[in-house]
Amino acid sequence: MKLMICIVNDYYTSQIEKEMNNKGYRMTELSSSGGFIKxxxxxxxxxxxxxxxxxxxxxLEEAxxxxxxxxxxxxxxxxxFTYFVLSAENAAFFGNPMNNT
Known part of the structure; x- marks a missing residue:
């Protein structure tokens, strides 16, 4: 499993969100700002x-x-857009400690 961090110019955000959802990609969208990418x-x-x-x-390019x-x-x-790919082989999911099931 890989984690792609993709920083997208806002001009393309809606199109990418729509097309990637339609193609079944698992993703999370974050609003971002700062000096790293304008x-x-x-x-x-x-x-x-x-x-x-x-x-x-x-x-992504097609979108x-x-x-x-x-x-x-x-x-x-x-x-x-600019992207980074990270290994997610050691990803861990943490549950609710109040849920004993």
Missing amino acids: KGSTTFLFGVDEGNLENLKSD CTTLEAKKGRQSEAPRR
Whole structure:
């Protein structure tokens, strides 16, 4: 299992959210700001099997180009998205300590 952290230019956020949901990707969306990547970005966290990682990258790019085709232009920002891939093989889920079942 891999965790992809994908920082998306806000111009593409709605399209990516819609298309990735429709394709069944597991994701969490976070509003983000700060100096690392300029303001006007949204961060998506994707949990993806290693074998599907290249598909996810292609699907993200396709979502951006689909929006550009619809709107007839690209975002003013120099990039569509930036991503990082981390190993999630040691991920752990913690339950509610009050729930004894």
